Amino acid sequence: xxxxxxxWKQRVLEALEAxxxxxxxxxxxVDPAALVMEFPPKPELGDIGFPLFGFAKTFKKSPNQIxxxxxxxxxxQNEGISGGSAKAVGPYxxxxxxxxxxxxxxLERGSAEGWxxxxxxxxxxxxxxxxxxxxxxxxxxxxxxxxxxxxxxxxILSLAGADVRKVNLINDRGVHICxxxxxxxxxxxxxxxxxEGLKSDHFVGKYYVMxxxxxxxxxxAEEKAQELLRRWEAGDTEVLALWKTMNSWAVEGIKAxxxxxxxxxxxxxxxxxxxxxxxxxxxxxxxxGIFYKEADGSTWVDLEDIGLDKKxxxxxxxxxxxxxxxxxxxxxxxxxxxxxxxVYVVASEQQYHFRVLFEILKRLGHPWAxxxxxxxxxxxxxxxGRMKTREGTVVEADDLIEELSGLASQEIAEKxxxxxxxxxxxxxxxxALGALHYYLLQTSPTKxxxxxxxxxxxxxxxxxxxxxxxxxxxxxxxxxxxxGKGSGSLGxxxxxxxxxxxxWALVRQLLSFSESVEMSAKSMExxxxxxxxxxxxxxxxxxxxxxPVLNAEDPDLSASRIALVAAVKSTLxxxxxxxxxxxxxxx
RNA sequence: GCGUUCGUAGCUCAGCUGGAUAGAGCGACGGACUUCGAAUCCGUAGGUCGCAGGUUCGACUCCUGCCGGACGCACCA
Numbered sequence: 218x219x220x221x222x223x224x225w226k227q228r229v230l231e232a233l234e235a236x237x238x239x240x241x242x243x244x245x246x247v248d249p250a251a252l253v254m255e256f257p258p259k260p261e262l263g264d265i266g267f268p269l270f271g272f273a274k275t276f277k278k279s280p281n282q283i284x285x286x287x288x289x290x291x292x293x294q295n296e297g298i299s300g301g302s303a304k305a306v307g308p309y310x311x312x313x314x315x316x317x318x319x320x321x322x323x324l325e326r327g328s329a330e331g332w333x334x335x336x337x338x339x340x341x342x343x344x345x346x347x348x349x350x351x352x353x354x355x356x357x358x359x360x361x362x363x364x365x366x367x368x369x370x371x372x373i374l375s376l377a378g379a380d381v382r383k384v385n386l387i388n389d390r391g392v393h394i395c396x397x398x399x400x401x402x403x404x405x406x407x408x409x410x411x412x413e414g415l416k417s418d419h420f421v422g423k424y425y426v427m428x429x430x431x432x433x434x435x436x437x438a439e440e441k442a443q444e445l446l447r448r449w450e451a452g453d454t455e456v457l458a459l460w461k462t463m464n465s466w467a468v469e470g471i472k473a474x475x476x477x478x479x480x481x482x483x484x485x486x487x488x489x490x491x492x493x494x495x496x497x498x499x500x501x502x503x504x505x506g507i508f509y510k511e512a513d514g515s516t517w518v519d520l521e522d523i524g525l526d527k528k529x530x531x532x533x534x535x536x537x538x539x540x541x542x543x544x545x546x547x548x549x550x551x552x553x554x555x556x557x558x559x560v561y562v563v564a565s566e567q568q569y570h571f572r573v574l575f576e577i578l579k580r581l582g583h584p585w586a587x588x589x590x591x592x593x594x595x596x597x598x599x600x601x602g603r604m605k606t607r608e609g610t611v612v613e614a615d616d617l618i619e620e621l622s623g624l625a626s627q628e629i630a631e632k633x634x635x636x637x638x639x640x641x642x643x644x645x646x647x648x649a650l651g652a653l654h655y656y657l658l659q660t661s662p663t664k665x666x667x668x669x670x671x672x673x674x675x676x677x678x679x680x681x682x683x684x685x686x687x688x689x690x691x692x693x694x695x696x697x698x699x700x701g702k703g704s705g706s707l708g709x710x711x712x713x714x715x716x717x718x719x720x721w722a723l724v725r726q727l728l729s730f731s732e733s734v735e736m737s738a739k740s741m742e743x744x745x746x747x748x749x750x751x752x753x754x755x756x757x758x759x760x761x762x763x764x765p766v767l768n769a770e771d772p773d774l775s776a777s778r779i780a781l782v783a784a785v786k787s788t789l790x791x792x793x794x795x796x797x798x799x800x801x802x803x804x
Numbered sequence: 805g806c807g808u809u810c811g812u813a814g815c816u817c818a819g820c821u822g823g824a825u826a827g828a829g830c831g832a833c834g835g836a837c838u839u840c841g842a843a844u845c846c847g848u849a850g851g852u853c854g855c856a857g858g859u860u861c862g863a864c865u866c867c868u869g870c871c872g873g874a875c876g877c878a879c880c881a
Contacts, residue, residue, distance in 0.1 A: 250821095253821080253822090253823075255820085255823070255824095256820090257824075258824065258825085259824090262824075266823090266824080268823050268824080268862095270823070270861055270862070271823095271861085273861070274861075280861090306824085307824075308823095308824085309823090309824070351881085388881075391880080391881065392880080392881095393880090393881080488881095513879090515879060524807080525807090526807095526877075529878085529879050530879095531879085532879045533879065534879085536879085538878095538879065538880085538881090539880070539881050564875090565808085565809070565874090565875065565876090566875055566876065567875095567876085567881090568807095568808055568809080568875080568876070569807075569808070569875095569876055569877070570876090570881095572808090593808095593809090595809085595810085595874080595875085596874080596875080598874095628843070629843095632841090632842095632843070634841085634843095637841085648843090659816095659817070659818085659829095660816085660817065660818095661817090661818085663809070663810080664809090664810065664817090665809095665810075665873095665874060665875085666816085666817085667815095667816065667817095669815090669816070672815090672816070672829095672830070675830080675843095676843050677829085677830080677843060677844090678828090678829040678830060679816095679817080679818095679828060679829040679830085680829080680843090682843060683829090683843070683844090685843090686841090686843050686844075687844090689841085689843095690840085690841065690844085693840075693841065694840055697840065698840090702840080703840075732820085733820095736820055739820095740820080744817090744818080745818095745820080747818090748817095748818055748819090748828085751818090751828075751829085752828085755828085758844065758845070759844095759845065759846085761840075762844080762845055762846090763845095765839085765840065766840060767840045768839080768840060803841090804841095804843080
């Protein structure tokens with residue numbers, strides 16, 4: 218479908234050039250970049266639009282006159298060529314597609330699984346890093362945004378043709394980990410998560426919170442945590458054993474949440490194994506004179522020439538820092554799986570960190586460093602303000618999904634749909650995830666967002682469940698058609714039957730899917746797909762209200778509408794997949 | 805103070821590389837279920853696109869300044 222647009226752009230360029238020469242205008246050749254292509258706001262105006270204001274000055278003619286001339290030229294040239302026709306509409310030259318041609322192409326989606334063929338990122342290898350949890354507490358609402366952003370953008374890039382590798386870096390070392398270990402030593406009494414009937418990561422998190430209590434009791438608690446870290450780094454077997462146990466509890470629990478959320482990774486990296494990487498790289502850079510040493514022995518980089526600060530890369534005792542390991546990890550990963558682009562899904566608080574990191578990698582001479590991208594996302598705030606561990610205002614991931622799932626069950630019961638749904642628990646869980654993921658993705662990543670529990674629990678309006686519902690309705694119609702209800706099985710599909718403005722509006726919407734995928738992939742914005750999903754669902758909703766599918770009087774019309782519904786369902790299913798919104802055959 | 809980022813309807817958010825009357829949802833008000841599932845649909849009301857300049861044939865979109873919010877400016881991660 219995209220090729221059709223390129224085809225027209227080319228034709229219009231030719232027409233412009235012919236016009237320029239025909240008018241003997243003393244100006245350079247028409248610059249392809251000067252010709253903008255857009256989509257008219259209303260179907261009556263056409264399917265592609267070329268505003269011609271920009272050429273008025275060079276051609277010394279009004280845009281309206283140019284549009285008319287181009288229309289006539291194209292009409293003469295394109296005799297017998299399919300692909301539609303161009304008409305002057307005021308100062309615009311608009312293309313009207315050949316509708317039956319487009320419709321029959323769109324209807325193929327109903328039968329062929331792999332119909333999506335627009336692959337602008339073909340051949341590109343993209344690594345996406347996301348989630349990166351600490352192993353001292355369970356995932357919370359903020360992680361959910363991170364996870365769904367990472368998973369969604371990976372799926373979008375992948376659909377757009379890229380070869381995607383999803384990676385996670387588990388943050389399993391550091392003083393914060395030692396705090397939960399210390400609290401466990403004091404209060405844990407050797408108990409296990411099973412003993413306390415807690416999910417294993419929540420169990421670990423409980424002790425991390427209890428560290429605050431410990432601090433109140435023991436003024437030396439912080440010091441003791443530092444001591445624990447020193448012993449860990451020295452390889453103390455007792456400390457390592459405890460660390461291993463608690464870490465596996467945390468990771469096991471976190472993985473369970475991933476599974477529930479439908480998120481997964483191609484590779485896990487552990488910070489405890491990678492944090493030393495980077496030191497060598499820094500030393501190499503030091504030799505090359507890219508970095509320098511202070512009198513106290515610490516190693517620095519000076520980025521003041523590009524408006525950034527000086528930054529420490531190695532402590533005076535030679536140990537590594539956060540940025541040191543990120544440098545090492547990036548190089549190691551590129552060695553591991555040579556990528557064209559690496560996307561870091563990390564909160565926008567760390568924007569400065571990534572600017573510095575990317576610049577350092579560039580100075581170290583890695584050509585791929587210019588293709589690193591920080592997909593920065595804003596905080597998730599509550600109506601009551603920011604989430605704070607110490608104030609107990611953290612919304613935990615598992616609790617939230619549980620709550621949403623319970624509410625979905627309630628909704629199903631209230632509508633008296635228990636029997637038709639069958640697996641109420643399973644469907645409720647999927648509705649809950651649909652609601653949550655859609656809610657988190659509909660806002661542009663860069664913006665801080667407000668998470669209103671009440672609003673997210675409502676299943677009406679611009680929400681995941683609304684999209685799921687439209688998918689279920691389409692499925693329901695197709696199911697009935699398959700069972701032989703209505704006259705559709707007696708008719709044959711004929712694109713000419715789908716000739717109403719409402720049909721075309723729906724087809725147009727289906728048509729613009731590849732456009733949305735490309736835009737979303739290029740801008741790293743799943744929100745583009747979210748808004749597409751709503752538009753398509755809404756278009757379908759009003760269409761099927763006015764267009765009886767099974768009950769259409771004419772069998773051919775019914776068959777054609779069934780084919781259109783199948784195309785809608787197929788597209789909706791693909792869209793839901795991109796947004797991590799489970800598709801439901803019924804709900 | 806410096807840097808980054810955001811500021812669109814009462815609320816939560818869209819608005820693509822500048823282009824045809826600024827769009828949804830919620831909330832408010834009014835309609836539509838003997839008819840493919842009403843988690844739906846249709847209609848009404850509601851906006852000086854933070855403010856002021858500038859660039860342009862044309863600015864919500866680009867530039868500058870100001871105002872307001874968020875985040876960052878550790879030999880923490």
